Amino acid sequence: xxxxxxxxxxxxxxxxxxxxxxxxxxxxxxxxxxxxxxxxxxxxxxxxxxxxxxxxxxxxxxxxxxxxxxxxxxxxxxxxxxxxxxxxxxxxxxxxxxxxxxxxxxxxxxxxxxxxxxxxxxxxxxxxxxxxxxxxxxxxxxxxxxxxxxxxxxxxxxxxxxxxxxxxxxxxxxxxxxxxxxxxxxxxxxxxxxxxxxxxxxxxxxxxxxxxxxxxxxxxxxxx
Amino acid sequence: xxxxxxxxxxxxxxxxxxxxxxxxxxxxxxxxxxxxxxxxxxxxxxxxxxxxxxxxxxxxxxxxxxxxxxxxxxxxxxxxxxxxxxxxxxxxxxxxxxxxxxxxxxxxxxxxxxxxxxxxxxxxxxxxxxxxxxxxxxxxxxxxxxxxxxxxxxxxxxxxxxxxxxxxxxxxxxxxxxxxxxxxxxxxxxxxxxxxxxxxxxxxxxxxxxxxxxxxxxxxxxxx
DNA sequence: GGAATTATTGATCAACTGATTGATAAAATA
DNA sequence: TATTTTATCAATCAGTTGATCAATAATTCC
Numbered sequence: 125x126x127x128x129x130x131x132x133x134x135x136x137x138x139x140x141x142x143x144x145x146x147x148x149x150x151x152x153x154x155x156x157x158x159x160x161x162x163x164x165x166x167x168x169x170x171x172x173x174x175x176x177x178x179x180x181x182x183x184x185x186x187x188x189x190x191x192x193x194x195x196x197x198x199x200x201x202x203x204x205x206x207x208x209x210x211x212x213x214x215x216x217x218x219x220x221x222x223x224x225x226x227x228x229x230x231x232x233x234x235x236x237x238x239x240x241x242x243x244x245x246x247x248x249x250x251x252x253x254x255x256x257x258x259x260x261x262x263x264x265x266x267x268x269x270x271x272x273x274x275x276x277x278x279x280x281x282x283x284x285x286x287x288x289x290x291x292x293x294x295x296x297x298x299x300x301x302x303x304x305x306x307x308x309x310x311x312x313x314x315x316x317x318x319x320x321x322x323x324x325x326x327x328x329x330x331x332x333x334x335x336x337x338x339x340x341x342x343x344x345x346x347x348x
Numbered sequence: 349x350x351x352x353x354x355x356x357x358x359x360x361x362x363x364x365x366x367x368x369x370x371x372x373x374x375x376x377x378x379x380x381x382x383x384x385x386x387x388x389x390x391x392x393x394x395x396x397x398x399x400x401x402x403x404x405x406x407x408x409x410x411x412x413x414x415x416x417x418x419x420x421x422x423x424x425x426x427x428x429x430x431x432x433x434x435x436x437x438x439x440x441x442x443x444x445x446x447x448x449x450x451x452x453x454x455x456x457x458x459x460x461x462x463x464x465x466x467x468x469x470x471x472x473x474x475x476x477x478x479x480x481x482x483x484x485x486x487x488x489x490x491x492x493x494x495x496x497x498x499x500x501x502x503x504x505x506x507x508x509x510x511x512x513x514x515x516x517x518x519x520x521x522x523x524x525x526x527x528x529x530x531x532x533x534x535x536x537x538x539x540x541x542x543x544x545x546x547x548x549x550x551x552x553x554x555x556x557x558x559x560x561x562x563x564x565x566x567x568x569x570x571x572x
Numbered sequence: 573g574g575a576a577t578t579a580t581t582g583a584t585c586a587a588c589t590g591a592t593t594g595a596t597a598a599a600a601t602a
Numbered sequence: 603t604a605t606t607t608t609a610t611c612a613a614t615c616a617g618t619t620g621a622t623c624a625a626t627a628a629t630t631c632c
Contacts, residue, residue: 327548
């Protein structure tokens with residue numbers, strides 16, 4: 125039950141050089157990763173520093189060496205998650221010259237991809253969203269992320285509307301609100317993904333466009 | 349704690365026995381009310397039996413007298429909330445002979461009413477929804493509630509479609525999924541209530557119906 | 573090689589937490 | 603009235619939890 129049991133998880137003492145700086149960053153990342161694992165299993169209600177340390181294979185004191193308090197660990201997690209979502213979402217160089225419908229579907233595909241391949245990230249995000257109600261620091265991070273997402277969607281909808289693909293009576297702001305809200309709600313019942321996506325598409329896209337798109341339906345759906 | 353207690357069926361004794369039985373029920377209700385208060389302020393992460401007891405103005409031991417464990421208290425809360433939502437939602441005597449659009453708007457009005465006048469209930473519900481992921485007992489209660497709600501919405505949408513008010517291309521199941529999902533999402537950003545409701549209306553109702561309804565937008569009471 | 577810095581650990585603390593116990597009113601019952 | 607049941611509380615227990623500290627190993631720097 126003593127410490128040595130956990131030793132094999134990490135790097136061994138005599139191991140060749142890795143600069144300390146890098147080690148420190150690795151450790152932090154490793155601790156945050158462990159935090160996510162524990163968080164998914166137990167939620168914030170059952171998040172214990174001891175569990176996180178054990179999950180990471182280090183002593184509690186080591187955890188406190190990198191994150192002096194539990195709150196700092198949580199905020200570190202929030203920041204990390206913000207980065208991950210931003211880079212995986214990557215508005216980056218505007219892939220604007222896509223047809224509006226394809227971009228919308230890309231958005232849906234992104235969501236499905238998150239659920240299928242990056243579920244862990246989504247589950248942790250859900251926990252953070254819930255906690256953000258009582259934690260201004262987390263709220264700041266998430267609000268900025270959400271605002272960014274909404275802006276992106278609005279621009280998508282605006283372009284598609286000018287293009288004549290989306291219903292003109294639905295304003296971009298309205299459409300973006302509907303999209304974000306529905307997708308947040310989908311976090312709670314992901315089995316409705318497909319059906320809700322279809323409904324959202326119908327709500328936003330002109331019927332003619334959908335029909336004519338239905339005929340030539342064979343589109344490959346992913347870009348990496 | 350004896351087995352003897354099972355014998356007490358004598359309800360129609362001449363005595364006006366308001367005290368003990370009533371007291372016990374009151375205490376339980378009071379403890380559950382206190383639980384809601386603490387839960388809203390601190391979430392499950394900060395839900396402590398001591399805090400609940402203090403909020404209710406009783407000793408911890410008294411709390412444990414009525415709810416032997418914390419879990420039982422939480423399940424009691426879940427059951428109570430289920431009842432509250434069912435009675436306030438009250439599918440009851442089918443108010444069916446309303447025009448579909450009015451019924452849909454009534455659904456929105458219900459949601460808005462919850463938010464304005466019964467926010468506490470909604471906030472606690474949100475906490476329970478979140479916890480239901482890791483608690484089968486709570487999940488059962490909420491799933492049945494959700495299923496009921498969805499059925500109600502589907503019937504509403506089916507009737508309205510037959511009536512020729514809703515878009516025929518949106519199936520009732522699809523519409524209900526969109527509605528429930530969006531409304532769950534709205535719990536997280538209630539400031540979008542109005543705009544999302546408008547979007548949902550547009551997504552479900554035939555454009556003509558909306559337009560013609562827009563003109564005479566002050567004819568309040570409706571009898572068919 | 574040796575000092576300074578970085579990284580890790582076992583042990584431990586003080587406060588907290590869910591739950592129990594024994595005593596004891598208060599009410600119901602016979 | 604006497605006895606049993608119901609309801610409440612102060613005190614306390616055993617285990618948990620976030621955090622600290624002194625000791626020490628590993629790495630970097632001179």
